[in-house]
Amino acid sequence: MKIGITGATGQLGTLVVEQLKKRTDASSLVAMVRSPEKVDGIEARAFDYEKPDQLAEALVGVDSLLLISGNEIGQRARQHKNVINAAKEAGVKWIVYTSLLRADTSTINLAQEHLTTENLLKESGISFTILRNGWYTENYTGSLSGAVEAGALIGSAGDGRISSAGRADFAEAAAVVLTSAGHEGKTYELSGDEAYTLTELAEETSKQSGKVIAYQNLPEADYSQALKSFGLPDGFADAIASWDVSASKGDLYDEGKTLSELIGHSTTPLSEVVKTALN
Numbered sequence: 289m290k291i292g293i294t295g296a297t298g299q300l301g302t303l304v305v306e307q308l309k310k311r312t313d314a315s316s317l318v319a320m321v322r323s324p325e326k327v328d329g330i331e332a333r334a335f336d337y338e339k340p341d342q343l344a345e346a347l348v349g350v351d352s353l354l355l356i357s358g359n360e361i362g363q364r365a366r367q368h369k370n371v372i373n374a375a376k377e378a379g380v381k382w383i384v385y386t387s388l389l390r391a392d393t394s395t396i397n398l399a400q401e402h403l404t405t406e407n408l409l410k411e412s413g414i415s416f417t418i419l420r421n422g423w424y425t426e427n428y429t430g431s432l433s434g435a436v437e438a439g440a441l442i443g444s445a446g447d448g449r450i451s452s453a454g455r456a457d458f459a460e461a462a463a464v465v466l467t468s469a470g471h472e473g474k475t476y477e478l479s480g481d482e483a484y485t486l487t488e489l490a491e492e493t494s495k496q497s498g499k500v501i502a503y504q505n506l507p508e509a510d511y512s513q514a515l516k517s518f519g520l521p522d523g524f525a526d527a528i529a530s531w532d533v534s535a536s537k538g539d540l541y542d543e544g545k546t547l548s549e550l551i552g553h554s555t556t557p558l559s560e561v562v563k564t565a566l567n
């Protein structure tokens with residue numbers, strides 16, 4: 289049985305392949321990627337969501353496909369449709385898709401593309417499993433060294449609680465689902481066991497860095513402006529600030545513990561992800 293993994297050269301996909309290698313024979317894995325030359329140790333096939341003519345042929349012989357959502361915001365529903373159509377043509381039996389936590393009700397502006405993809409999957413007639421991934425803890429910890437330097441962590445999430453998990457935890461869940469039975473037709477809301485506010489993240493960062501890092505909550509427009517002043521492109525800065533506002537409304541909070549149930553252990557503690565980020 290062949291398992292295809294799209295986005296296998298990305299950050300999540302690399303971790304998924306590592307986890308799959310622990311659970312199944314590497315010869316059954318196929319990286320479906322834009323740059324096959326970057327793949328080591330497993331079969332790799334050229335696969336670009338933007339090249340519909342190439343996709344069905346590349347999928348021949350693939351039984352199960354992990355469709356890792358693309359990273360071109362605004363283009364993804366169309367790109368994912370290309371993949372789903374090709375999978376149907378090639379006879380793929382099962383697609384596992386990485387969506388967004390509560391994509392059907394979330395105010396996060398990314399939700400619509402994910403929901404459209406979920407609906408396309410459901411209409412495709414192919415068996416599916418939807419992994420509604422919550423926020424990666426790395427989305428916040430990526431900027432922590434800057435916060436330590438500045439002595440402040442800024443954002444617009446207010447007192448919103450965030451049940452994020454490390455990429456490694458989401459990757460492990462994808463690998464577990466792809467290599468075990470009973471997941472067809474299911475939609476999993478996946479999030480970390482531990483929820484925190486950005487004030488608590490600043491406190492943990494202070495504790496580990498030995499420097500006082502205060503959380504400063506800013507109005508959305510001011511936070512976006514600050515991100516632009518650090519060199520982020522306008523659209524991305526606006527998007528990040530808007531995601532924090534959604535977090536303030538509870539859109540990144542979830543207490544389901546489905547992720548730790550799937551992987552069979554607690555999700556990586558915030559303190560550990562902060563430690564990795566600061567080192």
Ligand SMILES: NC(=O)c1ccc[n+]([C@@H]2O[C@H](COP(=O)([O-])OP(=O)(O)OC[C@H]3O[C@@H](n4cnc5c(N)ncnc54)[C@H](OP(=O)(O)O)[C@@H]3O)[C@@H](O)[C@H]2O)c1
Pocket residue numbers: 294295296297298299300301321322323335336337338356357358359360367386421422423424427
């Ligand atoms: N839950 C969260 O907090 C969160 C945060 C960020 C992103 N995401 C979503 O989760 C996905 C995986 O996250 P990540 O951290 O692994 O992101 P990433 O490192 O940016 O990886 C995205 C992957 O998608 C592939 N890709 C993009 N456009 C493609 C196309 N046209 N055809 C084929 N492959 C394409 C990329 O290929 P290349 O390797 O060739 O570039 C890359 O491997 C993201 O793409 C995004 O949809 C979720």
